[in-house]
Amino acid sequence: MSSGARSGPRIVTNTVEFPYRRSLGPVIGTFVAALARGQILGVRSGERVLCPPLEYDPDTGAATSGEFVAVGPVGTVRSWTWVSEPNARHPLDRPFAFALIQLDGAGTSLLHAVDAGGEGEGAMRTGLRVVPRFRAEPKGRTDDLAYFVPEGAETTDPGVVDGATLAAVGGEPRAPLEPVETMEFWSSLTYKEALSAASERYARSLLAGRLLGQRCPTCAKVYVPPRDFCAIDGIPLNEGDDLALPDRGVITNFTIVTPVKYPGQKETEPFVRVSVLLDEVDAPVGQRAGENDLPSPARRPGSEGAEGQRTGENDLPSPVRQPGSEGTEGQRTGENDLPSPVRQPGSEGAMMGLQPVVDVSNEEVRVGMRVEAVWLPEAERNADELGNRGWGSASGAITGWRPTGEPDLPVERYIDRVF
Amino acid sequence: MSGEPCAVIGIGQTHHKSKRLDVSLAGLVREAAARALADAGLDWPDIDAVVIGKAPDAFEGVMMPELYLADALGAAGKPILRVHTAGSVGGSTAIVASHLIHARRHRRVLAVAFEKQSEGNAQWGLAGGKSGGMGAGGIFAPWIRSYIRRSGAPEHIGWQVAVKDRLNALKNPYAHLKIADISIEKVRDSFMLWDPLHFLESCPSSDGACAIVLTDEAGGRDAAAAGRSPAWVAATAMRSEPTSFPGRDAVRPRAGVDCAHDLYRAAGITNPLADIDVAELYVPFSWYEPMWLEGHDITGPGGGWKLVESGETEIGGSFPVNPSGGVLSSNPIGASGMLRFAEAALQVRGQAGEHQVDGARTALGHAYGGGAQYFAMWIVKSSL
Numbered sequence: 058m059s060s061g062a063r064s065g066p067r068i069v070t071n072t073v074e075f076p077y078r079r080s081l082g083p084v085i086g087t088f089v090a091a092l093a094r095g096q097i098l099g100v101r102s103g104e105r106v107l108c109p110p111l112e113y114d115p116d117t118g119a120a121t122s123g124e125f126v127a128v129g130p131v132g133t134v135r136s137w138t139w140v141s142e143p144n145a146r147h148p149l150d151r152p153f154a155f156a157l158i159q160l161d162g163a164g165t166s167l168l169h170a171v172d173a174g175g176e177g178e179g180a181m182r183t184g185l186r187v188v189p190r191f192r193a194e195p196k197g198r199t200d201d202l203a204y205f206v207p208e209g210a211e212t213t214d215p216g217v218v219d220g221a222t223l224a225a226v227g228g229e230p231r232a233p234l235e236p237v238e239t240m241e242f243w244s245s246l247t248y249k250e251a252l253s254a255a256s257e258r259y260a261r262s263l264l265a266g267r268l269l270g271q272r273c274p275t276c277a278k279v280y281v282p283p284r285d286f287c288a289i290d291g292i293p294l295n296e297g298d299d300l301a302l303p304d305r306g307v308i309t310n311f312t313i314v315t316p317v318k319y320p321g322q323k324e325t326e327p328f329v330r331v332s333v334l335l336d337e338v339d340a341p342v343g344q345r346a347g348e349n350d351l352p353s354p355a356r357r358p359g360s361e362g363a364e365g366q367r368t369g370e371n372d373l374p375s376p377v378r379q380p381g382s383e384g385t386e387g388q389r390t391g392e393n394d395l396p397s398p399v400r401q402p403g404s405e406g407a408m409m410g411l412q413p414v415v416d417v418s419n420e421e422v423r424v425g426m427r428v429e430a431v432w433l434p435e436a437e438r439n440a441d442e443l444g445n446r447g448w449g450s451a452s453g454a455i456t457g458w459r460p461t462g463e464p465d466l467p468v469e470r471y472i473d474r475v476f
Numbered sequence: 477m478s479g480e481p482c483a484v485i486g487i488g489q490t491h492h493k494s495k496r497l498d499v500s501l502a503g504l505v506r507e508a509a510a511r512a513l514a515d516a517g518l519d520w521p522d523i524d525a526v527v528i529g530k531a532p533d534a535f536e537g538v539m540m541p542e543l544y545l546a547d548a549l550g551a552a553g554k555p556i557l558r559v560h561t562a563g564s565v566g567g568s569t570a571i572v573a574s575h576l577i578h579a580r581r582h583r584r585v586l587a588v589a590f591e592k593q594s595e596g597n598a599q600w601g602l603a604g605g606k607s608g609g610m611g612a613g614g615i616f617a618p619w620i621r622s623y624i625r626r627s628g629a630p631e632h633i634g635w636q637v638a639v640k641d642r643l644n645a646l647k648n649p650y651a652h653l654k655i656a657d658i659s660i661e662k663v664r665d666s667f668m669l670w671d672p673l674h675f676l677e678s679c680p681s682s683d684g685a686c687a688i689v690l691t692d693e694a695g696g697r698d699a700a701a702a703g704r705s706p707a708w709v710a711a712t713a714m715r716s717e718p719t720s721f722p723g724r725d726a727v728r729p730r731a732g733v734d735c736a737h738d739l740y741r742a743a744g745i746t747n748p749l750a751d752i753d754v755a756e757l758y759v760p761f762s763w764y765e766p767m768w769l770e771g772h773d774i775t776g777p778g779g780g781w782k783l784v785e786s787g788e789t790e791i792g793g794s795f796p797v798n799p800s801g802g803v804l805s806s807n808p809i810g811a812s813g814m815l816r817f818a819e820a821a822l823q824v825r826g827q828a829g830e831h832q833v834d835g836a837r838t839a840l841g842h843a844y845g846g847g848a849q850y851f852a853m854w855i856v857k858s859s860l
Contacts, residue, residue: 073605077537077595082500111547112503118520118550120506238497244537278722288718310618313671314610319600323607330610332618406722411610424621442606472625473727475618476720 066251067260069444074245075320084112085199086236087125092202093195094234095223097160097167099128105164115165125234129160130220131208134185137171139178146245148204154181158205170204172214180207190217197237253445255285258296260440263454266432268302268335270407279338279406281449302407304430306335307466308458309408309474311422329422330411332476333458338407409449410476415457424472425465428458449476479578481860483696483706484821486516486689492652492806495594496683501541502548505590508685508811509549512586516689517704520550523689524582529559529569529589530810531845534601536592549588561716563612564758565589566686566813567843567852571712573690574854578709583692589814590685591807598681598809613670613678613761615847619726620763621672626727629766629781631672635663637762638677638804640790645801647791647830652682652806663762677762677804684808686815693860707821707856710838711742719847726848728771735851736772739840743855748774748840752855754796754823754833755840756816760803765789768842769797772853791833799823799831813843817854824858 081089084100088110091098099108102121108128113120137156143149148170157166171187173180187205193216195201203217212219252260255271259282262269271283275290281302285294311331316324414422415431432438432455442452488511490496496504505528513519526549528542538544542558549556561568566589573587603609623629642658645651655662658676666675691699696706715735718724736748745751755774759765766780774795775783783789789797798804800819803812820841822828828836837858844851 071605073534075534075537075596075600075605079595080497080500080592082498082503085500112500113506113548113550115547116552118548118552120510242537280722288721310621312610312614312617313668314608314614315667315669316608317597317599317611319597319609321600321605321607322609328608330614408720408722410720468625473622473725475622475726 066253067257067440069250069252069441070247071250071444072245072247074243077242077244079240079242081237081240082112083123083236084110084121086238087234089197089199089201089237089240090234091125092191092199093197093223095191095218095220096127097129097189097202097220098125099160099163100125106162107165108160108163109167126162128162130188132158132160132163132167132187132205134171134181134183134187135159135166136183137181139181141178148200152177153204154178156181156187156205158187169202172204172206174207174210189220190214191220191223192216193218193223195223198240250444252443253285254296255283256443256445258299259283260443263443263451264435264438264440266435266438266454268304268409268430268451270300270302270335270338271298272300272338272404274298277404279404281335281407281409300338302338303336304432304455305461306333306407306409306428307471308332308422308424308426308428309334309471310424313419313422327419329414329419331414331422331428331458332474333409333412333428334471334474335407335409338404408474408476409451411450412455413457414459416459421460423465424468427461427463427466429461430455431457431459480580481693481696482574482577482709483691483693483699484688484709484818484825484856485691485696485699485704485706486512486514486518487687487818487822487827488512488515489650489686489811489815489818490684490808491650492682492684492808494652494681494683496592497594501536501538501590501592501595502545504592504683505545505588505685505687506548508590508687509586509588512687512689515704516691516699517702518584518689523550523554523584523586525555525557525576525585526551527557527559527569527573527576527585527587529565529587529814531563531565531591532601534596534605535598535809536595549586555582561714561845561850561852563760563809563845564813564843564850564852565845566811566815567758567817567841567854568714568813568850570688570814570817570841571714571852571854573688574709574712577690577692580692583695585690586687587690587814588685588687589811591810591812592683593681593808594683611670613673616761616764617670617673619848620761620767623727623763623767624672627766627770627778627781629778630785632660632664633766633781633784634673634677634762635660636784637759637765637789638663638674641759641762641798641802641804644791644799644831645805647799648801648805649829650806651801652684653680653801653804673761673763679760679803679807680805682806682808684806684811686808686811686818688814688818688821696860705825705858707824707839707858708860710744710855710857711739712854713739713742713851714853715851717849719849727767729848729851731849732768732771732844732851733773735853736774739853739855745855748772749795751838752795752840753836753838754799754820756800756802756819756842757797757840758803758813758816758843759798760807760812762804765797768844772842791831796833799828799833801831813845813852816843817841820854821856824856826858
């Protein structure tokens with residue numbers, strides 16, 4: 058995780074990884090099983106032999122015969138391309154060719170790697186005769202077939218052998234092959250996301266200890282985080298529509314999730330996620346301003362939330378006071394130094410979804426419970442988990458929401474309001 | 477319906493299980509497709525175009541599987557089109573295929589949908605690979621709580637749906653879950669997976685595929701003449717809306733209401749409860765049966781759970797829902813929507829075997845997906 062320079066868009070880096078488990082099926086499963094014997098199998102389909110073998114003829118979709126035929130070991134390069142800078146996911150750690158290789162006896166070509174040796178790309182040509190190299194210690198995977206080399210080339214890689222060497226230790230060549238059933242495929246993807254202008258303002262705001270939303274001037278719905286568009290009216294919004302939001306609200310609904318295990322899952326015990334409707338903004342149609350039943354102002358002088366907010370303001374612009382737009386009209390200075398949320402008839406929303414709770418047991422969480430945000434100390438805040446999508450994650454800035462101890466609000470007023 | 481009439485003349489599905497380790501992805505879709513072709517009396521070369529659907533690629537980790545599977549589905553040299561609308565995709569895939577017939581673009585279209593959940597982990601996929609995944613149930617649970625409060629439904633309604641669908645699954649040879657001793661007590665006493673949803677009120681994770689063959693009026697009449705009664709597509713509808721916006725009614729999403737009314741209007745249905753003989757609704761969590769009965773205006777507000785409670789949604793009731801066992805009994809996610817559409821067609825063809833609803837002539841197939849934001853529905857009939 059890293060953040061970009063302050064001047065450009067913030068770059069959030071994500072890596073997602075998963076050990077997928079492939080079911081190989083009867084045909085590829087048999088193909089892989091034979092690799093452990095240093096043997097490459099094709100399958101007969103009509104007059105020709107397909108290698109790699111398939112369950113179906115790729116031209117017609119008709120099922121293949123199930124009759125396996127040993128092909129090669131020598132094959133002919135039918136086409137190729139040179140990879141001069143291999144990456145970590147490539148089959149070789151040195152420059153190599155990807156090639157379509159038609160093994161002797163096969164009617165189709167196998168896409169595989171060719172280690173062209175010291176001569177490198179200069180050794181590659183269409184029509185080149187190549188032979189396979191296998192993993193000396195097969196694992197029941199497709200990459201037990203490691204790569205090909207030009208016919209007559211020496212094997213210098215200690216981990217690989219030719220087919221004859223493997224066949225000598227691979228057991229009785231005519232014994233029935235038990236197809237390999239599954240193969241783990243470790244998938245890893247790293248992607249970088251440049252935060253949009255709206256997400257960037259939200260990120261800066263969170264780092265400064267403030268929540269930021271955006272109010273559509275047409276329909277008065279308030280989005281958290283800002284999106285720079287209104288999903289209902291289909292119109293662009295901008296930072297002038299941003300709205301500083303209180304870090305207090307009411308739990309409108311919740312889920313207690315029993316976690317399942319998966320790679321990267323850190324949760325082991327049932328955990329709660331709540332929807333929080335933030336104070337002061339929301340006054341649904343039919344409810345006039347001033348009729349809200351909130352018991353107290355959102356920002357209490359001296360509260361921890363206010364302390365955190367004040368601390369952040371020295372080094373970051375406020376959400377509504379971007380560089381170059383000093384002195385936004387209507388912005389008060391002083392204790393709060395932020396525009397007060399403006400409650401207007403018809404304003405609706407300021408909802409944060411999928412929020413964690415703190416200082417409360419799962420069983421105590423309920424609709425109507427009053428809560429306030431618990432901010433991380435400023436030095437520990439980060440925007441690593443933010444992205445351009447989402448339902449109001451404040452991960453990295455807010456550890457969760459804790460009960461304020463105030464009386465509950467009426468369930469029926471809030472229970473339908475879920476992120 | 478304007479345009480060329482569309483008939484479903486072939487239906488195939490796999491035996492759905494938690495792990496189909498015996499087949500590759502290609503083998504899985506081919507198992508369903510071959511059954512559909514055989515049912516239609518056709519072979520691979522007879523197909524003009526293929527439409528394929530599945531849920532997010534992250535579930536199996538095969539990016540753009542429609543490319544890898546094109547050859548496996550006999551699509552070399554033919555158009556192949558992939559559809560994606562999250563969990564509703566199986567339904568959308570069938571609808572897109574039907575439109576190719578309605579538009580007279582193709583005469584015989586193969587539609588296939590699948591998921592092989594055992595190759596990955598759906599909760600991991602839905603969480604974008606991050607910790608603390610909610611799972612689909614975690615997203616729906618608050619809306620279910622909201623529905624229960626709004627409708628005043630007693631808590632046993634959810635248990636009752638869970639029992640009904642599992643009993644129906646015992647009559648479906650392809651269904652995944654076969655819980656012979658299912659009971660209200662067993663559902664109630666199963667652990668709380670996503671409060672207020674118990675474990676047995678939730679769908680399983682399944683490997684499986686579904687396929688249908690669609691053709692034009694001449695093809696449908698030929699099938700009928702050959703003794704293979706077709707299901708005629710009377711109407712289709714799709715709608716979507718954003719996952720989240722202030723004031724959204726997630727219990728009764730506007731897209732779902734509009735989709736249903738569009739469908740009824742196109743099919744000439746004025747009273748869905750009376751005019752539809754059987755419905756296959758997408759119910760991955762028990763409470764979604766009454767929620768969609770109300771959310772699609774099949775009943776009025778609060779009428780859904782009362783219909784469930786009265787037993788009228790059982791096979792033999794006045795409005796049978798999910799005689800196949802539904803998503804609660806088999807959930808190969810991408811295929812689950814098409815299974816609803818296919819099961820509706822099976823009913824009006826009179827070929828649903830032990831779970832056949834007597835006299836089914838008009839059936840509703842339904843799917844929803846994402847955060848209850850994608851909807852796909854069709855009405856199929858026994859006659860044109």
